[in-house]
Amino acid sequence: MEALPQLIVSAIVLGGIYSLVSIGLTLIFGVMRIVNFAHGEFLMLSMYLAVGLFAVAGIDPYLGLLVAVPASLLFGGLIYYGVVRPVVARPHVVQIFTTLGLSIVLQNTALFLWSGNFRQLRLPYAGTVLTVAGAAVTLPQVIAFAVAAAFTVALFVWLRFTYLGKAMRATAQDRAAATLVGIDTDKVLMAAFVVGTLCVGIAGMLIAPLFATYPTVGLQFVLIAFVVVVLGGLGSAVGALLGGMIVAFLDVVGGYYVGTAWKEVLYFLVFIAVLLLRPAGLFGQRGAEHLGM
Amino acid sequence: MTSAFPSRRIARVAVLVTALACCAAPVDQAVGQNQIKIGILEPLSGPIAAEGRRQLNGLEIVRDIINERGGIAGKQLTWVVADAPDATAATNEASRLITQEGVKLIAGTFSSSLCLPASDVAARNNIVYWEVSCVDPRFNARGYKNVFRSEIDANGFGWYELEFIRDTLHKKVGKDLKDLKIAFVSEDSAYGQGTTEAGKKRAQDLGIQVLSVDFYNRNAMTDFTPIILKLKSTQPDVIISASYTNDAILFWQQARQLDLNVKAIVSAGAVGFGSPDFGKSLGAAAEGPFTLLEPSGLNPKALGSLVAGLELEIAKRYEAKYNERYAASAQLGAAGLWILAEVLKKTGGDLNPDKVRAAALSLDIPVGGTINGWGVKFQDNGQNAPDRVQHYILQWQDGKQVTVWPERFAVAPMRYVPLPKWSERK
Numbered sequence: 001m002e003a004l005p006q007l008i009v010s011a012i013v014l015g016g017i018y019s020l021v022s023i024g025l026t027l028i029f030g031v032m033r034i035v036n037f038a039h040g041e042f043l044m045l046s047m048y049l050a051v052g053l054f055a056v057a058g059i060d061p062y063l064g065l066l067v068a069v070p071a072s073l074l075f076g077g078l079i080y081y082g083v084v085r086p087v088v089a090r091p092h093v094v095q096i097f098t099t100l101g102l103s104i105v106l107q108n109t110a111l112f113l114w115s116g117n118f119r120q121l122r123l124p125y126a127g128t129v130l131t132v133a134g135a136a137v138t139l140p141q142v143i144a145f146a147v148a149a150a151f152t153v154a155l156f157v158w159l160r161f162t163y164l165g166k167a168m169r170a171t172a173q174d175r176a177a178a179t180l181v182g183i184d185t186d187k188v189l190m191a192a193f194v195v196g197t198l199c200v201g202i203a204g205m206l207i208a209p210l211f212a213t214y215p216t217v218g219l220q221f222v223l224i225a226f227v228v229v230v231l232g233g234l235g236s237a238v239g240a241l242l243g244g245m246i247v248a249f250l251d252v253v254g255g256y257y258v259g260t261a262w263k264e265v266l267y268f269l270v271f272i273a274v275l276l277l278r279p280a281g282l283f284g285q286r287g288a289e290h291l292g293m
Numbered sequence: 294m295t296s297a298f299p300s301r302r303i304a305r306v307a308v309l310v311t312a313l314a315c316c317a318a319p320v321d322q323a324v325g326q327n328q329i330k331i332g333i334l335e336p337l338s339g340p341i342a343a344e345g346r347r348q349l350n351g352l353e354i355v356r357d358i359i360n361e362r363g364g365i366a367g368k369q370l371t372w373v374v375a376d377a378p379d380a381t382a383a384t385n386e387a388s389r390l391i392t393q394e395g396v397k398l399i400a401g402t403f404s405s406s407l408c409l410p411a412s413d414v415a416a417r418n419n420i421v422y423w424e425v426s427c428v429d430p431r432f433n434a435r436g437y438k439n440v441f442r443s444e445i446d447a448n449g450f451g452w453y454e455l456e457f458i459r460d461t462l463h464k465k466v467g468k469d470l471k472d473l474k475i476a477f478v479s480e481d482s483a484y485g486q487g488t489t490e491a492g493k494k495r496a497q498d499l500g501i502q503v504l505s506v507d508f509y510n511r512n513a514m515t516d517f518t519p520i521i522l523k524l525k526s527t528q529p530d531v532i533i534s535a536s537y538t539n540d541a542i543l544f545w546q547q548a549r550q551l552d553l554n555v556k557a558i559v560s561a562g563a564v565g566f567g568s569p570d571f572g573k574s575l576g577a578a579a580e581g582p583f584t585l586l587e588p589s590g591l592n593p594k595a596l597g598s599l600v601a602g603l604e605l606e607i608a609k610r611y612e613a614k615y616n617e618r619y620a621a622s623a624q625l626g627a628a629g630l631w632i633l634a635e636v637l638k639k640t641g642g643d644l645n646p647d648k649v650r651a652a653a654l655s656l657d658i659p660v661g662g663t664i665n666g667w668g669v670k671f672q673d674n675g676q677n678a679p680d681r682v683q684h685y686i687l688q689w690q691d692g693k694q695v696t697v698w699p700e701r702f703a704v705a706p707m708r709y710v711p712l713p714k715w716s717e718r719k
C-alpha cells in the first residue's frame with residue numbers, strides 16, 4: 001500500500017504538533033484544574049507574533065523563539081495575576097466563564113488590531129520538500145516536529161527530576177496533600193500557568209509557517225487539545241505526546257480509510273472508549289480525575 | 294409587604310409602568326423625513342470577518358455614490374450596522390434591528406449560515422429581507438414573499454462551474470466530456486454541500502466521470518494528506534473545490550508538498566481560492582486556479598456604457614479608501630445595494646413589503662445592464678433569475694484574479710492549462 005508511508009509520516013508530524021499545543025494545556029488543566037478556554041487564543045497570539053516579526057523585521061519564527069520565550073513568560077504571568085489567580089479558589093463555573101471571557105476578549109482584540117484577513121507566514125524555504133522513509137515532508141514540518149519532540153523530552157525531565165517539577169506533579173495528584181507536605185501550592189500554580197503558556201507560545205511560533213493565521217485560528221486546535229489532554233492523562237507530558245499521536249493517527253490514517261467527513265467521529269469514539277475504561281486517561285494517575293473536582 | 298398608604302403603592306406602580314412604556318416605545322420613527330433608514334447585517338467578527346468586512350466596504354461605497362447622486366426619491370440612504378458572527382447572533386441582531394432600531398428592511402448577510410435564521414426573523418415581522426450574497430439554496434424555497442436575493446445560489450455556483458467546463462475548459466484540457474475525470478473536494482456547510490451537489494448532478498447529466506466527492510469540516514481540518522493521497526492515486530483531470538480560506542490555503546500548500554498535479558482546479562465564491570488572502574498568502578504558488586466570481590476587470594465593450602463608467606468609479610473609490618483591490622464579496626454587496634436602490638426608486642422610497650415586492654418583480658434588466666455585468670429579473674420566489682446573474686470565471690495571473698470567461702467579458706486570455714507541475718514551478 002503506497003499511501004501508508006506518507007500517512008504514517010504525516011500523522012507523526014501532525015501528532016508532534018498536537019502534542020506541543022496540548023502540553024501547555026495539560027499542565028494548566030492538570031495542575032490547576034482550570035479549564036483554560038483561552039488556550040487557543042494564546043496559540044493565536046503567538047502565531048501573530050511570528051507573522052509580525054517576519055513581516056516587519058524579516059525574522060524567521062525559529063529565531064523569533066528568542067523573543068517568544070520571554071514574551072510568553074511575561075504574558076503568562078500577567079494573565080495569571082490579572083485574570084486567573086483571583087478565580088483559582090472559586091467554583092468551576094466562575095473559572096469557566098472567566099477563561100471563556102478572556103478568550104472572547106483576545107479574539108476580538110486581535111480582530112480589531114489586525115483585521116480578519118488570513119495571513120500565511122511564507123518562509124522562502126517553505127516549499128523545500130524532504131523525503132523521509134518514502135514520504136514527503138516540508139522543512140518547517142520537520143523543524144516543528146523536532147522542536148516539539150525535544151521540548152517534550154525536556155519538559156518530561158524537568159517534571160520528573162526538578163523540585164518544582166515534582167511539586168507540580170504532586171499538586172496535580174492531590175492539592176490538599178501537597179499543601180500538607182509543605183509545598184507552596186500558590187507558587188506551583190503560578191509556575192504551571194506560566195510554563196503552560198510558554199509551551200503554547202512556542203507551539204504558535206512553530207506552526208505559523210504551516211497554517212494560516214487569523215483571529216479565530218485557535219478554534220481549530222483547542223478542541224483537539226482538550227481531547228488529547230484528557231485522553232493522555234491530566235498533567236502528564238508523556239500522556240500529551242501519546243494522546244497527540246493517537247489523535248493524529250486517527251485523523252490522518254483514519255481519515256484516509258474511513259473518509260475525512262468521519263474522522264472526528266473516529267477520534268471522539270476512541271476518546272469515549274478510553275474514558276469509560278480508564279477515566280484518568282492513559283497516563284494519568286488513577287483516581288486523579290476525582291480529586292480537586 | 295403592604296404599604297400603609299395605598300397611594301405610595303400606586304405611585305410605585307405608576308413609575309414602573311411609565312418606565313416600561315418608555316422602553317417599549319419604538320425608537321423615533323421620524324428619523325428624518327429626508328432619510329431612508331435600513332438595517333445591515335454582516336459578520337464583522339468571528340471566522341468570516343474578513344469577507345464580511347469587505348462586503349460592508351462595498352456596500353458603503355455604493356451607498357455614498359447613491360447619496361451623492363441625489364439619493365433615492367430625493368432621500369438619503371442611511372443605515373444601522375449589526376454584527377452577526379454566527380447564526381445565533383444573526384437571529385438576535387435581526388430582532389434587535391427590527392424591534393429596537395425600528396428598521397423596515399434588512400440587507401446582508403454574506404454567509405449561508407447566517408441568511409436563513411436572520412431572514413426567518415424578518416419574515417415573522419413582515420420586514421423585507423434583501424440578501425446580496427449568501428448561496429444557501431433553501432433561502433428562496435421557504436414560501437416567504439418578502440425575501441429577495443440578488444446573487445445566485447449554490448446550485449447556480451455548481452451549475453456555472455460545470456458550464457465553464459462544458460463550454461471551454463474541457464477543450465483546453467484536450468479531452469471530450471465523456472473522457473474527462475473530475476473530483477470534488479468540499480467543506481461541509483450549506484455553501485460547500487449546495488455547490489458540490491449541484492455540480493455533481495450537472496456533471497453526471499453531462500456524462501463527465503466523477504471520480505470522488507470528499508467532504509470535510511473546515512474548522513477541524515489540519516491535514517489534507519488523506520484526501521490528497523487519494524487524489525494522487527485516482528488522478529482526476531480537474532478538481533472542483535468548495536472551501537473557505539484557511540482550508541484552501543492549507544490544501545494548496547499540501548498539494549505542493551505532496552506533489553499533487555492536476556490539469557485545472559476550479560472553485561466558486563468569494564472565499565477560499567477566490568479570496569484576495571489566497572493570493573497574498575501563497576504568492577507564486579497561487580498562479581493558475583480558476584474561480585467563479587464577480588468580474589475582476591470587465592471588458593467594457595460587453596457592458597452598457599453607463600454601467601462601465603460606474604464600475605470603474607466604484608473600483609477606484611474602493612481601492613483609494615480601503616487600500617486593497619475591489620473584489621469578490623465587495624462586488625456582491627455593491628451590486629446587491631445598487632439593485633435595491635433601483636427597486637426603492639420605483640417605490641418612491643417606501644419600504645412597505647407589498648410595494649417593494651411589486652417593484653422588484655417589475656424590474657427587467659438584461660445581462661450587462663447593471664453592476665458586475667448582471668441583469669435583473671426576480672422570479673416569483675424572490676430569486677434573481679440565474680441566467681441574468683452573469684457569473685464569470687477568473688484566474689489567478691500575476692498575483693491577481695482576472696476575468697477570463699465568458700470570452701466576450703474577458704480581459705485576459707486563459708493561461709496555465711494544464712497547470713504546470715509543481716516540480717516545474719519556480
